[in-house]
Amino acid sequence: MxxxxxxxxxxxxxxxxxxxxxxxxxxxxxxxxxxxxxxxxxxxxxxxxxxxxxxxxxxxxxxxxxxxxxxxxxxxxxxxxxxxxxxxxxxxxxxxxxxxxxxxxxxxxxxxxxxxxxxxxxxxxxxxxxxxxxxxxxxxxxxxxxxxxxxxxxxxxxxxxxxxxxxxxxxxxxxxxxxxxxxxxxxxxxxxxxxxxxxVGEDFTVPIGSAHVEREGEDVTVVATQRLVGESLSTAEALDGEVSVEVIDARSLYPLDTETIVESLEKTGRLVVADESPISYGVHAEIAARAVEEAFFSLDAPIERVGVPDTHVPFSPTLEEEVLPGEEDIQAAIRRIY
Missing domain, CATH: 3.40.50.970 (Thiamin diphosphate (ThDP)-binding fold, Pyr/PP domains)
Structure with missing residues (x-):
């Protein structure tokens, strides 16, 4: 879209x-x-x-x-x-x-x-x-x-x-x-x-089912949600000059804007999905599946997922910090495939 x-x-x-x-x-x-x-x-x-x-x-x-x-x-x-x-x-x-x-x-x-x-x-x-x-x-x-x-x-x-x-x-x-x-x-x-x-203006809306490219890049696509959109943008800024990172705010989980993701992958060939939910059977998996179905021959590397391990979020601040994904995790995922 x-x-x-x-x-x-x-x-x-x-x-x-x-x-x-x-x-x-x-x-x-x-x-x-x-x-x-x-x-x-x-x-x-x-x-x-x-x-x-x-x-x-x-x-x-x-x-x-x-x-x-x-x-x-x-x-x-x-x-x-x-x-x-x-x-x-x-x-x-x-x-x-x-x-x-x-x-x-x-x-x-x-x-x-x-x-x-x-x-x-x-x-x-x-x-x-x-x-x-x-x-x-x-x-x-x-x-x-x-x-x-x-x-x-x-x-x-x-x-x-x-x-x-x-x-x-x-x-x-x-x-x-x-x-x-x-x-x-x-x-x-x-x-x-x-x-x-x-x-501004009361006529402004964002269509449900549309993603948005928040930052254009050439080497790696990061599809992110919520807090991790900002973390991905910070990561892209930190890697600027070394890796050109395209950041997409998925915005809509269902319906999902597969077209925007595929267009990006046809350019970059690499995908990181960043979502603050447990890794297994989630948003990460659905976006990865859509990417494989629609852009398999554009992919140059395995798809990386950044999220919460399959556990509940702990009360302990130290443990909470350990399980919640952030900029370091996104950067590490990018480096694994580029």
Whole structure:
């Protein structure tokens, strides 16, 4: 999907504003709520408290308790309520504080949200967006530090996105809220303060299913998600003059933009996939499989995967640092194949 639309087109036009990821998400929520009175937000502490990571701060003042709804601590209850609201004409944005607790609502997600439109022959729309945080780095222990977006990219009937920049965060969230299918929007809690240029204007969106080349290169392609997009860009800068690294923000996990990845591999011939989830059976494997299927004869070296070993994220800061992937791991992977 190499045509310039959305963020790319507006950035070329010069209409941008510097925002953090947090501000970009809040801006997307505000714009969509102003544009469509059927959009409302619900979840634990999203109202008066402003969200555990302050993403929804100030929205209750603007839109009131009817549209910024605090819920009981019951993921099964309020995710199920979101499914019902979406099926009956609203566009709920359901915030689940930590992605690790999505399992509590697995029945509502797997058997209802993902299947309802299919089981009714397409006659029932399911315009629900589930926002949730994931990732380690805060010393929050394993029940609050997982990266589990692979689960939701796997289930038919669901879309899953995991932005790595403020522009991607704003544009993808607006597209998610407008979608008539359920979308899981995964926010890396460690990049809320990351700044970047975001196209201005309520018409700005990022299409779900589109990746973005954040940095062009000639020797190695790194496809990354969330926090590891920034880590990959730092790695590319550090290796500049020695290895020319192209960095792609995958942005959308399902649907996946295979075309942009293949176009890059036809140029570089080498691939590193960097995603902060367990290595086995995950996003890494799917991107590697697509690369082999679509660009086998362009590959000059084995595909490298950078992620979390097949373990939970430890509470100990030293051990957490050991298992979480970062710039050193990405650089080592690049050096192994170039």
């Amino acid at each position: 190499s045509t310039k639309t959305g963020a790319d087109a507006e950035m070329d036009a010069g209409g941008t504003e510097t925002m953090t990821v947090r501000e970009a998400i809040r801006s997307a929520l505000r714009e969509e709520m102003e544009d469509d009175e059927d959009v409302f937000v619900m979840g634990e502490d999203v109202g008066e408290f402003g969200g555990v990571f302050e993403v929804t701060a100030g929205l209750m003042d603007d839109f009131g308790e009817e549209r910024i709804r605090d819920t009981p601590i019951s993921e099964a209850g309020f995710v199920g309520a979101g499914v019902g609201a979406a099926a009956t004409g609203s566009r709920p944005v359901v915030e689940v504080m930590f992605s690790d607790f999505l399992g509590v609502a697995s029945e509502q997600i797997i058997n209802q949200m993902a299947k309802m439109r299919y089981m009714f022959g397409g006659k029932t729309e399911m315009p629900v967006t589930v926002r949730t945080t994931e990732g380690g780095g805060m010393g929050a222990a394993s029940q609050h530090s997982g990266t589990i977006h692979t689960w939701f990219a796997h289930f038919p009937g669901l879309k899953a996105v995991a932005p790595g920049t403020p522009a991607a965060a704003k544009g993808l969230l607006k597209s998610a809220i407008r979608s008539d299918d359920p979308v899981f929007f995964f926010e890396d809690k460690m990049i809320y303060e990351q700044e970047g240029e975001v196209p």
